[in-house]
Amino acid sequence: MSFESKTPEGPLKDQWTNHKNNINLVNPANKRNIDVIVVGTGLAGGSASATLAELGYNVKSFCYQDSPRRAHSIAAQGGINAAKNYQGDGDSTYRLFYDTIKGGDYRSRESNVYRLAEVSANIIDQCVAQGVPFAREYGGLLDNRSFGGVLVSRTFYAKGQTGQQLLLGAYSAMNRQIARGKIEMFNRHEMLDVVLVDGKARGIIARNLVTGEIEKHSAHAVVIASGGYGNVYFLSTNAMGSNATAAWKTHKRGAYFANPCFTQIHPTCIPRSGEYQSKLTLMSESLRNDGRIWVPKKKEDVAAIRAGKLKPTQISEEDRDYYLERRYPAFGNLVPRDVASRAAKERCDAGYGVNATGEAVYLDFSSAIERYGKEQAQINGEPNASKERVLELGKKVVEAKYGNLFEMYEKIVDQNPYETPMMIYPAVHYTMGGIWVDYNLMTSIPGCYAIGEANFSDHGANRLGASALMQGLADGYFVLPYTIGDYLSNDIRTGKISTDLPEFEAAEKEVRERLEFFVNNKGTHSVDYYHKKLGKIMWDKCGMARNAEGLKEAMQEIKELREDFWKNVSVPGSMDELNPELEKAGRVADFLELGELFARDALEREESCGGHFREEYQTEEGEALRDDQKYTYVAAWEYTGNPMESILHKENLEFKEVELKTRSYK
Amino acid sequence: MNLTLKIWRQKGPKDKGKIVDYKVNDISEHMSFLEMMDVLNEQLINSGEDPVAFDHDCREGICGSCSMFINGRAHGPAEGTTTCQLHMRSFSDGDTIYIEPFRANAFPVIKDLVVDRSAFERIQQAGGYISVNTSGNTQDANAIPIPKEDADMAMDAATCIGCGACVATCKNASAMLFVGAKISQYALLPQGRVEAEKRAKNMVAQMDAEGFGNCTNTGACEVECPKGISLSNIARMNREFLTANLKK
């Protein structure tokens, strides 16, 4: 197993160019003889599949959904960052790099992040050429907006559906290659193991989810692009099917798993309404550009609101606590996600939560409506417009900006956010941690790559808004297709990999036995029963704030829950049919291991940084307290058969270009 | 609230299938429709029965997986809404709710409420793309200004989530709103104009080969489309297809 970052020599800004100039390439005639498997068809997997196929490799793509277009990248709302500096507000590759490193609280690899910033501009060119209908200004040029935590406008967007449009772009590129026969698409297939031959990743075992057939697929390299593990919390903004199985199986076969405790809790989600809740819905962070976040100052107002005796609009300005503006005057409501989330939790824990569950704060658009209304009245030449007219005009402006989000909110909560403030609460949204990869995006298994949210690489301890889409597409379109050639250049004479090799047989047998166990177990509890329990442990003890005691308890509780799961889980139906419960069982089994490693990683990291907040390590004002002396490293875990006994490998992070500073948004 | 559910159960593609009655109790009006289905499935699992299979994933109205025909309407009674975003407040205590799969010959049932929508995939593969390499060596994104109106219209067409509600609700099981939206998105943008004619011909040919019915302009698709895709996209497709064929 290899554990070197393989960061190229030389100054940061030349590294990627030099690296591309020096790595081995595969000649086009030889690419025809090389197969690559890509698992997952989100932004990373979809773009990688399309590009690899276009370069000439034979690609086999897998997704558990009935179409690649349904991967959960589709749900990203806000936008995608790129250092285009179209707005002329001083943006540059360096600034995007710097913001990303700082936003990630100095726990990411400089070289990777710089490369990300470098290729970001290409993404926009590429997507426009593909027909992605980004928002435009009246002059016909692309529009930008500013997004949580940064001081420039570098975010490109397509209404509130940027992820959808970018994914459909990648999907269209895939379709072109499917039509050419260069991508063989396997919809409704789930990867259940990776197969190693002579220590190299040479294929996967997948289950056809419709027929239940267990299939062996071989290739010269395997790319994991299966997204993040946010569903370890049961409730998250991930899709119901989002899972860590592909990543976790890869981990179990030897790929190190890095920084599992770095999880992002998104501040603006629709609060939970009851026990039956199956998932949480995100409201784009762009709302924070115009919405003001507050809770009542007085406990009696809180009680009256919860009892339904008082409406938020009846609370006067003096009795409102705009706590973000109070605590962080410079950034106000636009502080990074982790800061905003913790501040909300702090207020709710102190008893100021504004809904029945006590877990909600207000996001109020009334001042924005008024401000925009006055502006618009001025533009329309109605300086003496009445208050009603101003509000009417203001609502129109707000509708043009956030109409679809407001509509979505009203659909779910049944309240009109133009009239009454929205209620929001943080929810698990993105996992910065993931499979450890080197500069080439190769995991510690030779020939096995991880891209997009599935890897750990670019966001450190906290991801900035509109950076996930950027990373997914950067990895898939512009990084992996080149770096993979360096490895595959050694495989031009290998020839087809046979799926009759004993390694394939053995892996298939293991997969089959596990599935047989589930359908034959006839236990007493459904899979969801365990998933919900796991989720509760994770949220309570490994959530927005963690402490040593809670983490130790979590590890123990997860271990016990796992043991109970393997005794008492009940999976109806059989193996050889469409069986959603069986699919879930396998995924939850993996979450039950991942959750424990998560807690272990969080316990090990005795500092607070980004999304990882340890209560023991905070400043007097309650801000995160990093320990750069001891923890400026990537925690890469090696599987040994039991998460409790995983071995910690440290990749020390060197910062040559940036100086480590305490993040301050005051 | 307490409800009677009449759900289409079908073991597999070859099974004949039938409507089966179920009862669920104590359903909260704040639940989503799929959360109500979760309650039913938990109930079925605990009593040793096979849970109802249905497609769903993001549960926030964007992935296009969910596909239920509820009380005679695609995605149920609320307009502009996917099944996953339909909430139980649209129903009342004591209601009987019919739940069927999206039906069309081109959408064969796989199991219960799960249908095979791969016909949509093949239509997109026939031309739902711009033939440009993903190399990143394209021209600068701002090299071609595009009128905001055109970009907005293209975006409106591009918001299609490919759920198939248009097909399910159409009395003819026609897929023209879906295909029209895709053809329109590209036809409205200069990047897509280059291949617009071939695209219209090829996608329509594939649509026909899949066995969808023909459009009779009832407009039902536009009403039931969760993303409000406009009928004008079908007209645009007709126009594109006609001019393409009249030219050569």
Added chain:
Amino acid sequence: MSEKTTLTSSSIGRKVVMALSALFLILFLLLHFSVNFTSIFSEDVFNVASEFMGTNWIVQFIMQPILILGVLVHFIMGFYLEIKNRSSRQVKYAQYNGASNSSWMSRNMIITGIVILLFLGLHFLDFWVPEMKYKYIEGGTDATRYYEELVHEFSNPWRVLVYCLSFVFLALHLLHGFQSSFQSMGWNHPKYTPIVKRLGDIYSIVIPLGFISIALFHFFISN
């Protein structure tokens, strides 16, 4: 992208055939109505107009066959598409709430169409067959016969009733068909489509109502 498909065998091609024949029939109907309408205020004008239509060789030997062809194409294609469309969903829904998202007219063009077809049969028997017999077999040349025939036919209350009902169905057919044929041709425009729809509604009500009034007028005059 390589190319595949031909216009005539495609779904859209067939839609266009329906739309073009419909638009042609709509024009014809307007002409037919204009001629008939003269019968209300002038027997002579009606007879002159009818004689022109009945003897002009362009009308008789070019336009009349085209019209018959148009009618045949519209009906045959209509039936063909209806059968194909119905068979596109072999397993039917247990519950199907069509009224929630579309008009009755748009969903039942086949019913209104069949009624119109039956009516056309009757209409041919009433006017066209006797006319052909008279003109081309018996060799009759009376240029003032048209008005009398018209009045004679509309003196029968049952016939008038059937005619009136048929025109109601024609109105229903047109209420969807008029604007639908524009949509099928791809003529959809944010500015002009609302006007077309408006015009379509007016046409669909006024023309059948006009035909009904002509029938009633002659019925009441003759009784």
